[in-house]
Amino acid sequence: MTRWWGPRKSGLGSWHFQLWAPAQTAPKLEIEGREPVEMAARPDGVFEAEVAATPGTRYRFRLDDGLQVPDPASRGQDGGVHGWSRLVDPESYAWQHADWRGRPWEETILQELHVGTLGGFRGVANELERIAALGVTAIELMPINAFSGTRNWGYDGVLPYAPAESYGTPDELCALIDKAHGLGLMVLLDVVYNHFGPDGNYLGAYAPDFFHAEADTPWGGAVAVDEPAVAAFFRENALMWLRDYRIDGLRFDAVHAIGNPAFLDQMARDLRAALPDRHIHLVLENEHNEADRLAPGLYDAQWNDDFHNVLHVLLTGETDAYYVDFADRPAERLARCLAEGFIYQGEPSTNQDGKQRGSASGHLTPSAFVAFLQNHDQVGNRAMGERLTLLTSKEKLRAATALLLLIPQIPLLFMGDDTGSHAPFLFFTDFHDELADAVRNGRRKEFAKFSAFADEAARERIPDPNAQATFAASRPEPGPDAAEWQAFYRGIIGLRTRLIVPRLKGAQAIAAKAVGDKAVTAAWRLGDGAVLTIALDLGEHPALPDHAGEPVCAVDGRFAAWFQPA
Structure with missing residues (x-):
């Protein structure tokens, strides 16, 4: 039978619920205020039930042992990732710009945003006029799906279909996207299909086949995307964002950790086939630098970490940890990046234990690479979250920014760049008890390989990810020379828009x-x-x-x- 995830309207006032739970014999559907509903067993571990309900109804599933769990494809939560799921009607929002079809990829000038630090969906919506006036043509939202607690930097989500409650309602997300489209802004979304966060993921309790327990990853067993039900889970999720929320594109986080090129290629084909009349942009983060994923009909581009890494060495002189691969002959490496995209095209990488990294990329168009000076990773993964405004001179940073915005690769800015922000962007979570201790200690241990944090006393100064103050400090407050930076960005982006964007296709x-x-x-x-x-x-x-x-x-x-x- 065809597998799909999440509740769907099946008639007037009726909803169809489905759960893939191959480790269960008789799970039940619980609707708040009613007796549990027996679910009918279907082939291949699927259970289903049809009941009368209305949008907003709270529901969950009860497993054989009595454990009550949210819908893994919940479209909305009430009470956090351990609480009730809510029915959401994807057709309820009245779109004001329903005729929007997107913009060509070559017109893309991205700015990456963290919704939580900007005040939720409404807070981001309030920033859109300013962003559009800068000349940016697309915003890219860090992951917005439900996570444990009320704050998270984005990559500990456990319910991929549900917008985080602390960010706002599904309708508020729709309103943000609708407003962006009215201003000519595309909206891209970062999605995480390579792992789940450490708190609130119940899939293993009723669908252990969702993971390959024998595979070793930093997050436990690898996600089993070779299992048809699992592949469908992520395909339906991607389609939900693109179709129901009218998102213009997706950035797939760390696909090297998925380790299944066939799944990735089929994902791209399926999404493009499902939405042939819109500009849908698909972008990868892939440490393996696989040029094959960027072939026509698959992915538009890859985040080019090589560009950032070599520019960071040139701007700051830092050569610790993953920068060691770019410490030798950085100008030559930058030249290769500008001419061919990837710097590592099959050469051995010190950071990957001497293994060969990458494949030849000189045949690809420059717009197959998303370039950036910094992003959530390159700031948030620093122990103290420092931005380049504090790590290099203003003159060097201005020059590197002009390079970023005028080369034919697709430029990505990080929130706060355009206002010269000095505020850090730290790694923050909202875990408690033993998990909070483990995350805090693990974070500090991670930086022992950096010379500046080689001793324990130095590591103790690394901010506690679970402290409210760590989150509060990460809001991108404008720097002391914000007006000057904004004028600089507007001027360079204006040049790109006039002189390069109309000529970028075929460069x-x-x-x-x-x-x-x-x-x-x-x-x-x-x-x-x-x-x-x-x-x-x-x-x-x-x-x-x-x-x-x-x-x-x-x-x-x-x-x-x-x-x-x-």
């Missing part, structure tokens, strides 16, 4: 090379034959190379860009 690199220890030049032939040339020098005594003609952009003697029409 290809001409050449890139290092011209000093911290200096590079690069050139691209854009889709209409125009040539874009850039020069960057992050050395202590910058000296940009001579170039015929006046630059269309020059920044503090460290960056320049020239544009030659076809």
Whole structure:
């Protein structure tokens, strides 16, 4: 039989409930205020029931041993991830911009946002006019699905279908997306299909086949996406965000931890086939640098960590931990990134125990790579959550920002970048008791490999993830020179919008090379034959190379860009 997840309307006032529970013999459906309902057994471990109900009704499942669990595909929770699930009618919201079909990928200028630190769905909605005025064309929401507690940096979710209660209601999420579309903004969403958080995941109690217990991952057994019911769970989730909430695209978190390219490829094909009349953008995070996933008809792009890593070395001089792979000849590595996308294309990686990492990527269009100077990982995974505004000079950061926004790769900003924020973005959770202790101690142990935190006393200064103050400190307050940064971003984004975006489709690199220890030049032939040339020098005594003609952009003697029409 066809498997799907979550309740669905099956008639006037009637809802059909379904649960994949192959380890159970007679689970029951509980509707608040009623006697438990026997569920009929169907093939392959599926149980189902049809009952009269209305949107807002609270329900859950009772397992054979009496354990009461929420629907794993709950569209909304009441009382947290251990509480009741609520019926949500996906057709109830009255869309004001129902004719929105999205924007082409080449027009994408992203800004990543954490909904919780911005005041929930309503808080993000209040920021949209400012973001659109900056010239950004798409926001990317960090994961918004239900997690344990009231605050989480995003990657400990356990109910992938349910918007977090502390962020707002499903209708408030719809209103945020609707408003964005009215302003010409796309909305992308970060989804996590490689693991579940440590509190509130009951799947193993009734569907142990959801995981490969023998596979070792940082989060326990690997998600068994080769099982048809599990693959359907994630496919239906992705479709829900794209179809019911009219999200414009998805960023798939850490797919290297899924370890199943066939599942990923089929996911892309299924989503595109289901929504052929819209611009749907699919983006990967993939440490394996697999160019095959970026073939036509699959994924539009991959987050290019290589770009960030090598720029971070050039901007800060840090070479600890995962930056060690980029410490040697960073200017040459940056040149390769600008010309070919990935830096690691099959070379051995110190961070991966000398294993080969990546595949050839020079044949891909530059827009197959999402470039960034920082994001939630590269700030939040720092012990103290420092931003680049505190780690390098203003002049170097301005030059690197101009590079990010004017190269033909797709640029991504992190919230607070455009206001020069000095506020940290820390790792924060809302766990309690033994789990809180384990997360706090594990976080501090993780940084023992960094020289600055080699001794225990230094690690004790790392903020407690569970403290309310850690979350409060992570709000992206504007920096002391916010107006100056905003004007700078508006100007550079305006150049990209006028000179590069209309010519981006079909762009290809001409050449890139290092011209000093911290200096590079690069050139691209854009889709209409125009040539874009850039020069960057992050050395202590910058000296940009001579170039015929006046630059269309020059920044503090460290960056320049020239544009030659076809």
